[in-house]
Amino acid sequence: MVQFRRRNNAHWYHETQCSGSLDNCSGSPVNVSTTVNVSTTVNNEPRPVDIRPRDPSESDNMSTGSNITEQNITTEQSIITKQGIFLLGVTENISPTLQDTLCHEQPIITASDAMYQVLFPTIIEINHTNTFSLYDRLSTALTVAQVTGIQRLCSHYALRLAPLPSPDASRESNIRLTQITQYARQLASQPTLIDRHALDQLHDVGLTDSDIIILSQIIGYVGYQARVVAGISALAGYPTVMLPGFPRMEDAAPSPLPDVMPNWRGWLPSYAANDDQSDKEPDETASTLTELLGHHQQSLLAYHAITTHQHNSPQLQSGWLELVALASARINGSLYCQAHHSQHLQQLTEQPLLVTELLKGIDHALFLLPDQQIPHQLIGVTAELTRAPERFNHQHIKRLQILGVSDTQVMRIIFSIAITGWTNRLRHTLGK
Numbered sequence: 001m002v003q004f005r006r007r008n009n010a011h012w013y014h015e016t017q018c019s020g021s022l023d024n025c026s027g028s029p030v031n032v033s034t035t036v037n038v039s040t041t042v043n044n045e046p047r048p049v050d051i052r053p054r055d056p057s058e059s060d061n062m063s064t065g066s067n068i069t070e071q072n073i074t075t076e077q078s079i080i081t082k083q084g085i086f087l088l089g090v091t092e093n094i095s096p097t098l099q100d101t102l103c104h105e106q107p108i109i110t111a112s113d114a115m116y117q118v119l120f121p122t123i124i125e126i127n128h129t130n131t132f133s134l135y136d137r138l139s140t141a142l143t144v145a146q147v148t149g150i151q152r153l154c155s156h157y158a159l160r161l162a163p164l165p166s167p168d169a170s171r172e173s174n175i176r177l178t179q180i181t182q183y184a185r186q187l188a189s190q191p192t193l194i195d196r197h198a199l200d201q202l203h204d205v206g207l208t209d210s211d212i213i214i215l216s217q218i219i220g221y222v223g224y225q226a227r228v229v230a231g232i233s234a235l236a237g238y239p240t241v242m243l244p245g246f247p248r249m250e251d252a253a254p255s256p257l258p259d260v261m262p263n264w265r266g267w268l269p270s271y272a273a274n275d276d277q278s279d280k281e282p283d284e285t286a287s288t289l290t291e292l293l294g295h296h297q298q299s300l301l302a303y304h305a306i307t308t309h310q311h312n313s314p315q316l317q318s319g320w321l322e323l324v325a326l327a328s329a330r331i332n333g334s335l336y337c338q339a340h341h342s343q344h345l346q347q348l349t350e351q352p353l354l355v356t357e358l359l360k361g362i363d364h365a366l367f368l369l370p371d372q373q374i375p376h377q378l379i380g381v382t383a384e385l386t387r388a389p390e391r392f393n394h395q396h397i398k399r400l401q402i403l404g405v406s407d408t409q410v411m412r413i414i415f416s417i418a419i420t421g422w423t424n425r426l427r428h429t430l431g432k
Helices: 002-008 070-080 096-103 106-119 134-148 151-161 171-189 196-204 209-236 269-277 289-293 297-311 318-332 335-349 352-360 362-368 374-387 394-402 407-429
Strands: none
Touching (some): 096 106, 096 407, 134 151, 134 209, 171 196, 171 209, 209 269, 209 289, 209 297, 209 394, 289 407, 318 335, 318 352, 318 362, 318 374, 335 407, 362 374, 374 394, 394 407
């Protein structure tokens, strides 16, 4: 694992990272304390956002599963407690106009900072229900960052991972790490490769329900982060760094959808044993997504805060949001999300032919719509940012701007595409 991280992929990590901030935003930081606690401290130093709802002195120094020096802890704290850690410094040199545009997204950026601190804290207490160490988390994040091809993310997560001691070299440990890495790579690059058997394999190498939820949230979050960073970079006009032969995400194969909106049923490997011992029908024991993500309550709260802000989009027409969401779900292969958004899009636009063609494939929908229309460009932007965030650039959004879509609207579209991809992966892998 050390050779894989430091030698074979050394070209990923040439950037020096520092976190950006939105100091020019007017008003006070958004208070998300209705769902999270934002007033914790570490070693008597305030954290700007920390959504762990507990006293900071409680069990912070208990077993962590690794030997981390005090100097490393101090470095880690300086990395993760800066405002704007989610954006990884991408906003530092943007224009004042774009800074003002980004200020409209301050609530969702604040919630995303909070999610970062939940998923990648300085110290993690390891116990029988939580075996997913900081090394596991950052190794997973680096794997997803490599899949997206966004070097800013690769450099950041490699920097945080580098000082951590590797797991022991036992056969069991190697198999466990291999299984986690394979799952992360497949879910990030081709979500439809993940099924219940893949979840069973995670369970077989010792991951608990809480571990699986944390793993799934990290994969979704880093993919979301990569697409937001790529989108803001495109708006700012930054050049892209393309690697020769870098793979492009393939669209999922088309699948027929049910005539009636299906009920989504959550599932985890532990449920199989419970079902065998239960007299209830499967529908009676199934979980909603909220109940399932509740196996790791802190990340659930942050995820809820992020998605709540996404749905509050007065700048965009509802039809645009549903079109973007359906295009994303079609590429990622989430059948439930396709059924949900196709129904809503048809109700909003009364264009059944557009919905039908989009479910067949992105190219079918683009062929149907003239490229001078905003819906055509919305589908195109969604496809490019979803499939290949590392190639996304200003040319992909220029046509939207020519058609009169404001930078504020483009920014919200970028966030919507990124968040929808996260939700697609959760819905597809953790239930049916």
